[in-house]
Amino acid sequence: MPQIVLLLLVGAGLWLGWKALKKEMTRVDRELNDREPGPTQTVELEKDPKTGVYRPKD
Numbered sequence: 001m002p003q004i005v006l007l008l009l010v011g012a013g014l015w016l017g018w019k020a021l022k023k024e025m026t027r028v029d030r031e032l033n034d035r036e037p038g039p040t041q042t043v044e045l046e047k048d049p050k051t052g053v054y055r056p057k058d
Contacts, residue, residue, distance in 0.1 A: 043056050043057075044056070044057040045057060
């Protein structure tokens with residue numbers, strides 16, 4: 001009988017732990033998805049006719 005009680009307690013602990021983990025994963029996912037993307041920086045490139053390599057435009 002004590003083994004059954006211990007098994008039930010372990011099962012309940014695992015179930016509660018899984019629920020807490022799911023809740024935390026949902027919170028982190030929401031926080032990451034709600035964050036607005038930062039400013040992006042664009043650089044114009046021009047092709048060097050001698051080498052064929054693209055370099056930032058001055």
